[in-house]
Amino acid sequence: MDTSEKLDLVLRPPTEELLIKDDLKRMFDEGRKIEHYIGFEISGFIHLGTGLVAGSKIADFQKADINCRVFLADWHAWINNKLGGDIETIKRIAVGYFKEGMATSIEVMGGDPKNVEFVLGSDLYEEKPEYWTTVINVSKNLTLARVRKSITIMGRQKQEEVNFAQLIYPPMQVADIFAQEITLAHSGIDQRKAHVIAREVAPKIGREKPVAIHHKLLLGLTQPPIWPVEKDKLKEMLSQMKMSKSVPKSAVFIHDSPEDIMDKIKQAFCPAKNVEFNPVLDWANTLIFRGGEAELEISRPEKYGGNLVFYDYESLSREFESGNLHPLDLKKSVAEKIVQLLEPARDKFNRPKYTRMLEELMEIKITR
RNA sequence: CCCGACGUAGUCUAGUCUGGCCAGGGCAGUGGACUGUAGAUCCACGAAUCGCCGGUUCAAAUCCGGCCGUCGGGACCA
Missing domain, CATH: 3.40.50.620 (HUPs)
Structure with missing residues (x-):
């Protein structure tokens, strides 16, 4: 190379x-x-x-x-x-x-x-x-x-x-x-x-x-504190927009169950047709496409236009911006993809040795 | 060690001087309505040993005493 x-x-x-x-x-x-x-x-x-x-x-x-x-x-x-x-x-x-x-x-x-x-x-x-x-x-x-x-x-x-x-x-x-x-x-x-x-x-x-x-930092799933984002204060805005453990709903954890992941992403801030500072699109871009090629399948009922497949981020974001792709359909497919991606992590942390450690971590978080 | 300000839900805070309605509000949170998502909006709801201990009083977040803590200033500098 x-x-x-x-x-x-x-x-x-x-x-x-x-x-x-x-x-x-x-x-x-x-x-x-x-x-x-x-x-x-x-x-x-x-x-x-x-x-x-x-x-x-x-x-x-x-x-x-x-x-x-x-x-x-x-x-x-x-x-x-x-x-x-x-x-x-x-x-x-x-x-x-x-x-x-x-x-x-x-x-x-x-x-x-x-x-x-x-x-x-x-x-x-x-x-x-x-x-x-x-x-x-x-x-x-x-x-x-x-x-x-x-x-x-x-x-x-x-x-x-x-x-x-x-x-x-x-x-x-x-x-x-x-x-x-x-x-x-x-x-x-x-x-x-x-x-x-x-x-x-x-x-x-x-x-x-x-x-x-x-x-770059992954966007958190919650709505930015100031919306629409003030571009002249972008630097400080970005640090407030990032995913954070202290804002539980803003973050998905690597060991989260498929239900948790689906739930959190469904609740994510995701304004239709808006491709800037949109966490769900950001995740698709950062975690799935990564500036290259990947496959993202969107399954949706016929009445909303039927199934779709995207192979790169640009076409996904174009479709979303046009309004042809509804936020909920995007969310479902991104969530599914992430669930898939994280399967090895769930397998590992479902073993007793690790579930105990997760529980301990949970305790520390609560009592602290 | 001295002086001063402060300490009320997750957070910010009203009330303290002039004791007395169930300690009020904002943000956050939760549930619901409305949108084929979320948000916004509307409705509803939960949440506080009023820093701690003691005293005065029929009654204390409020007055008195002590203690703890945070912040600011000062002193000490052999």
């Missing part, structure tokens, strides 16, 4: 930006093995925005002959008080649930989880005491203001409610990249600030600049 084919894979949707394409091109040309990483805070259930979107990119990277690694950020989750803020619980869930969930997600999107390395944060820090030197080195090259600004990446808008540990988070996130000698840092677009810091700080502390790649 030549460099341009590899770049195509890397840039394939849902990639939103690549910093910087030429840097990556050079690495490919030099024939270097590229070391990829994506970090996840260990919080509640894995939703499609985490599992499938990241999973789809990992699958692409593997096809481009990149070494992939998933970083289970237990300390970061601890700092952000996830799972009741208990580090032992977080570690257990990280290895027992999160790793397994991500592995299945990668598989579902066409990747090979056996060739993905899973690294638990605590293990890395134990094995490499010099990690903390890197944290300090990174910190010495950052101002307090810079760190504060980058904190918004952690999905909070109110910057008042940050404690001191949360200020250590960004330098740690950057140090994670250096400690693992990552050349391709990957995350959702919401985490770009940390990666930009990594790229800026790298030369100052004698490290190689990592290439950074960010995928």
Whole structure:
């Protein structure tokens, strides 16, 4: 496979930006093995925005002959008080649930989880005491203001409610990249600030600049807080529109039952003829077509025009925009497709070993 | 440690000075109506140990005392 084919894979949707394409091109040309990483805070259930979107990119990277690694950020989750803020619980869930969930997600999107390395944060820090030197080195090259600004990446808008540990988070996130000698840092677009810091700080502390790649965030199923969306405030709007665990109806989880999936998608915000900021179309585009070819069958009664098949997103969205495709028919077929897609995940999490863990996770969510 | 402001449903908040109708409202939520989806709209509904403990009183979210917590300021800096 030549460099341009590899770049195509890397840039394939849902990639939103690549910093910087030429840097990556050079690495490919030099024939270097590229070391990829994506970090996840260990919080509640894995939703499609985490599992499938990241999973789809990992699958692409593997096809481009990149070494992939998933970083289970237990300390970061601890700092952000996830799972009741208990580090032992977080570690257990990280290895027992999160790793397994991500592995299945990668598989579902066409990747090979056996060739993905899973690294638990605590293990890395134990094995490499010099990690903390890197944290300090990174910190010495950052101002307090810079760190504060980058904190918004952690999905909070109110910057008042940050404690001191949360200020250590960004330098740690950057140090994670250096400690693992990552050349391709990957995350959702919401985490770009940390990666930009990594790229800026790298030369100052004698490290190689990592290439950074960010995928777009899957839209949540609920109506955006402001509708119609104000385009001039798009940036902040987007972060409010993304799928979120804290808005249960906005998210489908990888282990959801077919009934749950159908139910949630049926209840989704989906204005007829509107192709912008339409979560159901967004899911079809991001999870099913992915900028290429796939098959989406729409079955509908004769009185509404009979069955349809789409092979690419453009024709689907054109048909929807014209009004010939009714939202409910779209919803049903997208839901069915996702149900199909997630079958391996359900199989896995229906095993007793995992159902117990799911129950425990549920408990933690409730009691917290 | 000192001074000040604050603490009412998931969230924001009215009421506190001048004790007394079942602690009121917005948003969120739930159910229904209407659209072949959702939303919008309309109707209905659920939800609060009024930070905690004690006191005064026939009666306390409201007054008094103590404690806890959040925020701001000050002091301490040998």
